[in-house]
Each structure stands twice: as structure tokens, then as C-alpha cells.
Amino acid sequence: xxxxxxxxxxAGQLFYTEGVHVGVAALCRAAxxxxxxxYQLFVSKDEVLAASLSRSVPAYxxxxxxxxxxxxxxxxxxxxxFQRLETMASAPGFGGCPYVSAAIELKSPRHPARAxxxxxxDTLTAFFxxxxxxxxxxxxxxxxxxxxxxxxxxTARAVVQAAGPDGLALATxxxxxxxxxxx
Amino acid sequence: xxxxxxxxxxAGQLFYTEGVHVGVAALCRAAxxxxxxxYQLFVSKDEVLAASLSRSVPAYxxxxxxxxxxxxxxxxxxxxxFQRLETMASAPGFGGCPYVSAAIELKSPRHPARAxxxxxxDTLTAFFxxxxxxxxxxxxxxxxxxxxxxxxxxTARAVVQAAGPDGLALATxxxxxxxxxxx
Numbered sequence: 001x002x003x004x005x006x007x008x009x010x011a012g013q014l015f016y017t018e019g020v021h022v023g024v025a026a027l028c029r030a031a032x033x034x035x036x037x038x039y040q041l042f043v044s045k046d047e048v049l050a051a052s053l054s055r056s057v058p059a060y061x062x063x064x065x066x067x068x069x070x071x072x073x074x075x076x077x078x079x080x081x082f083q084r085l086e087t088m089a090s091a092p093g094f095g096g097c098p099y100v101s102a103a104i105e106l107k108s109p110r111h112p113a114r115a116x117x118x119x120x121x122d123t124l125t126a127f128f129x130x131x132x133x134x135x136x137x138x139x140x141x142x143x144x145x146x147x148x149x150x151x152x153x154x155t156a157r158a159v160v161q162a163a164g165p166d167g168l169a170l171a172t173x174x175x176x177x178x179x180x181x182x183x
Numbered sequence: 184x185x186x187x188x189x190x191x192x193x194a195g196q197l198f199y200t201e202g203v204h205v206g207v208a209a210l211c212r213a214a215x216x217x218x219x220x221x222y223q224l225f226v227s228k229d230e231v232l233a234a235s236l237s238r239s240v241p242a243y244x245x246x247x248x249x250x251x252x253x254x255x256x257x258x259x260x261x262x263x264x265f266q267r268l269e270t271m272a273s274a275p276g277f278g279g280c281p282y283v284s285a286a287i288e289l290k291s292p293r294h295p296a297r298a299x300x301x302x303x304x305d306t307l308t309a310f311f312x313x314x315x316x317x318x319x320x321x322x323x324x325x326x327x328x329x330x331x332x333x334x335x336x337x338t339a340r341a342v343v344q345a346a347g348p349d350g351l352a353l354a355t356x357x358x359x360x361x362x363x364x365x366x
Contacts, residue, residue, distance in 0.1 A: 153336030
């Protein structure tokens with residue numbers, strides 16, 4: 001793995017477990033990278049944080065979203081996300097959705113990592129919206145946002161309660177799908 | 184206002200706008216309190232944080248929960264919370280629910296402020312559960328948790344999107360109440 005990748009992977013891990021306020025010294029130590037090398041690659045720690053979050057999005061989405069199988073009914077495709085979320089949010093060391101948590105921790109709306117969190121959010125909403133439209137939702141955009149809101153609530157709740165969703169993610173998503181009459 | 188109250192109010196404000204990692208020096212400066220006075224009142228910054236969150240809970244709950252009016256139907260009593268949440272989460276400078284945000288920022292589940300976040304959560308769930316039971320819910324405990332989950336999702340979403348709920352809080356709570364046939 002090259003220096004950039006090693007730095008970003010270590011940064012992603014460290015920011016998630018310790019918080020976005022971890023300093024440059026601790027970051028470089030964890031990555032086994034000199035400060036000089038870090039600053040040759042990135043202009044600031046804020047850029048390292050944004051790049052590390054961005055780098056992890058595809059793998060995170062792949063672990064959350066089922067592959068697009070045309071054979072899978074839209075309702076099942078949506079519920080699979082919440083089934084996976086139940087498992088993910090019950091795992092030891094779960095500290096919330098990395099992107100939502102980073103957005104909450106970074107108080108400035110202009111921090112470059114905030115854009116990554118918004119993009120993640122929008123991608124998740126687009127997945128739900130597409131499935132909701134295929135399932136016959138009267139307002140797929142709204143249902144997509146509601147399901148993303150359930151995702152956010154489930155991950156936040158798991159942190160506050162220090163406990164897994166215990167079926168609440170699936171039950172809440174199911175209720176919204178029933179209400180919108182999604183097949 | 185005495186020193187303790189002044190310190191806790193300044194701490195609550197500062198931790199909310201800057202994050203829980205604000206140092207003791209900045210905290211004492213903002214409160215106009217010497218470090219010596221702070222350490223005479225609290226053994227650590229962690230205790231200041233927990234006490235400042237705890238001190239703000241009653242006012243925060245009063246702004247979120249309507250007074251218990253027996254004349255108000257349970258459904259309306261619940262929806263009023265989400266109406267208030269719509270307004271609160273649309274205000275400039277909204278940085279999420281202070282207790283959920285603190286729980287997410289504080290990575291250690293043993294931090295004393297984490298217990299305050301859980302208590303806030305449990306109080307909110309109890310409010311919803313009581314109204315849900317009065318409204319005839321088949322499973323008031325589950326509906327109470329679902330509505331708290333919507334609260335958490337709405338506040339997290341407002342931060343990620345840097346925008347108000349735009350009706351999504353009310354629509355999502357209403358859908359869950361419809362689904363549970365709450366009068």
C-alpha cells in the first residue's frame with residue numbers, strides 16, 4: 001500500500017474511534033508516516049479527514065446496500081439495508097455512521113469533510129428513492145428521505161443507548177413501507 | 184448567578200458550538216472563571232461537561248415537549264413535539280440535539296456525560312410511550328422507541344444536510360402514528 005493509502009486508512013480508523021479532533025502527531029504516528037510526508041500529500045489535517053472519509057464511502061455503501069438485483073422486489077431490497085444495519089449497529093465498537101458522526105463532530109458547515117457526509121447521505125437517499133419509485137410509492141423522494149432519516153436515527157440511537165437496534169430498524173422501515181404501500 | 188451556574192451555562196454553550204474537546208483554558212475564559220475555581224467545584228472537565236448537559240435538560244425538554252394537557256388527544260400531543268422539532272431544527276446555528284451530539288462526540292461509553300444522554304433519551308421515549316399507550320397503541324414501548332428514533336434522525340439529518348426538516352419530521356411521525364392507528 002502506498003503512503004497516501006496507508007495514511008488515509010489509518011486516519012479513517014483513528015478519527016472514527018477517537019474523534020475528528022485527533023492531532024496531526026497522533027495521526028502520523030498511527031499511520032507510520034512522517035509529518036513531512038503528510039504535508040507533501042495534503043495541505044492540512046482537514047483535507048486528510050475529508051479524503052479519508054471519501055475513500056471509505058464505497059466499501060461502507062457496499063456493506064450496507066445489497067447488490068442491485070432486478071429479481072429482488074423493491075420492498076425486500078430496502079429491508080435488506082435495514083437488516084444489514086441491524087447487524088452493523090449491533091457490532092462491538094460501533095460508533096455510529098462514520099459520515100453522520102463526522103458531520104456532527106465538525107461544527108463548521110464549511111469543513112471539507114461535511115461535503116463527503118452530504119454526498120453519502122444523498123447516495124443513500126437515491127438508493128431508497130429508486131427502490132421506492134419501483135415499488136410504486138406516491139412520493140418516492142419523500143420516502144427516500146424518510147428511510148435515510150431512519151438510518152440516521154438507528155445509528156445515533158445505537159451510540160446513545162450503547163446497544164444494538166434489536167429489531168427497531170427493521171420494524172420502523174417496515175412500518176414506513178407499509179404506510180406507503182410499497183410492494 | 185453563582186460561579187457554578189455561570190460555569191455550567193458557558194460550558195453548555197461552548198461545548199455545543201465548538202465540540203466537547205474544548206480545553207479547560209478556553210472554557211474558563213468563556214465563563215470568566217479561574218481554573219482554580221473550576222477545580223474547586225469539579226474534579227475534572229469531564230464532570231463539568233456532564234453537569235452542564237444535565238443542567239440544560241429540563242429547559243430543553245420544556246421547549247420540545249408540550250405541557251401535559253389531558254384535553255389534548257395523544258396523537259396531537261405527539262405531533263406537537265415534531266412540530267416543535269421542525270422549528271428547532273430549522274433555526275440558524277442548530278447543531279443537532281445537544282445530548283445525542285455529545286454521546287456521538289464522546290467516544291468512551293464510560294464518560295459521565297454519556298449517562299446524561301441516555302437519561303434524556305429515556306425521558307423522551309417515556310413521554311412518547313405514555314401518549315402511545317393512551318392512544319391505544321398495541322406496543323407503546325416500541326412506538327415510543329420509534330418516535331425517539333425519528334427525533335434522533337431528524338436532528339442528525341439537519342446537521343448533515345445543513346438544512347431544516349422541511350416537514351419531514353412531522354410526515355414521518357404521522358406515518359408511524361397512522362401505521363399504529365393512534366387516535
